[in-house]
Amino acid sequence: MDNRQDVRQEVREFLTTRRARITPDQVGLPTTSSRRVPGLRRSEVASLAGLSVEYYARLERGQIAGASAGVLDALARALQLDETERAHLLDLARAADGIPTSGRPRRRTANKAASRLNLRWALEAITDGVAFVRDPHQNMLATNALGRAFYSPVIGDGGRMPNLARFQFLDPASRDFYPDWDLFAEMCVGIMRTEAGRDPHDRGLQDLVGELSTQSETFRRLWADHNVRTHGAGTKRFHHPVVGELTLAYEELAITAEPGLVLMVYTAEPGSPSAERLRLLASWAAPADLSPNNPSTHT
Secondary structure, X not given: OOHHXXXXXXXXXXXXXXXXXXXXXHXXXXXXXOOOOOOOOHHHHXXXXXXXXXXXXXXXXXXXXXXXXXXXXXXXXXXXXXXXXXXXXXXXXXXXXXXXXXOOOOOOOHHHHHOOHHHHHHHHHOOOOEEEEEOOOOEEEEEOHHHHHHOHXXXXXXXXXXXXXXXXXXXXXXXXXXXXXXXXXXXXXHHHHHHHHHOOOOHHHHHHHHHHHHHOHHHHHHHHOOOOOOOOEEEEEEEEOOOEEXXXXXXXXXXXXXXXXXXXXXXXXOOOHHXXXXXXXXXXXXXXXXXXXXXXXXX
C-alpha cells in the first residue's frame, strides 16, 4: 500500500467511525425501526454538512485531497468533532494534499535532542515532581532523579529508557502500576492516533503500531476505534511498589527547541498524602541516585 492509499484508508476509517457513533436523536432526527445501524446515514451527514451525498461519499472513501477549509469545517460540525478530532481531520487533509507533517519544522534525532546538557539540567532542576521527556513514538528519552525512582517499575534494573506504549500493552507489570489501566490504555492509543494523523508516513510509528497490533488484542481493538486525544493536563493514579498509591496532576509542555518532543511533569497537591509519598520516594532514591558513581547523574 503506497502513502496515498495509507492516507485514504485513515480518512475512510476515521469518518466512518465518527459517523457511526452519532445517533439520530443527537442531531434532532427521528429514530425509525428501519435503521440497520445506530449511527447516521451518509445522506444525513451530507445534509447536516450542506454537501451533496455524492461528494460526501467521495470524502468518506478517503478522497479528501483538495477539500476546502469550509468543507472540512462543515464536516467537523456535522460529525460533532471535538477540538482534537477536528485537528486530526485537518492533519489528514494536509497529508492527502502532500503536507504530511502539517508544516512543522523537521525534527532532530530525538535521542540527540534529549541529550542536550541544558535540557538535562532543566530536568534535574525539577526536584519536587516527576519530569521526563517523551517523543511522538512514546519513547521516554530522559528523566529527572525523582522520575527515575518513580518509573523504576518501568525502567527496570538495567536503566534503559522504556517505550511507554510497549510497557502499557505488553508488560503485565503495567496493570499493577496503573490502577486505571483501561483508561491509560485508551489515552495512550488516542495520543498515538493523533501523532499518526500529524504524519501518516512516520515509518517508526507505523512499525510500533504493527508490533502492538500483533501482540495485543486490546491495542488492536482500541486502534480500530480511531479515537484521538491530546494529553494536555489532568490527574492520574499510580501504584508504586515502594510508596503505594499516588494521585498526581500532570502537565504536558511542548519543547519549542525540539519539535515533536514534550516535557511531562507530574506533581502532587501540596500537603496531600501523595505529596508526602513523593517525598518518601525521593528520600528512598537519593542515596543511589545521587552517588558520584551513578553515571545517570553525569551524562
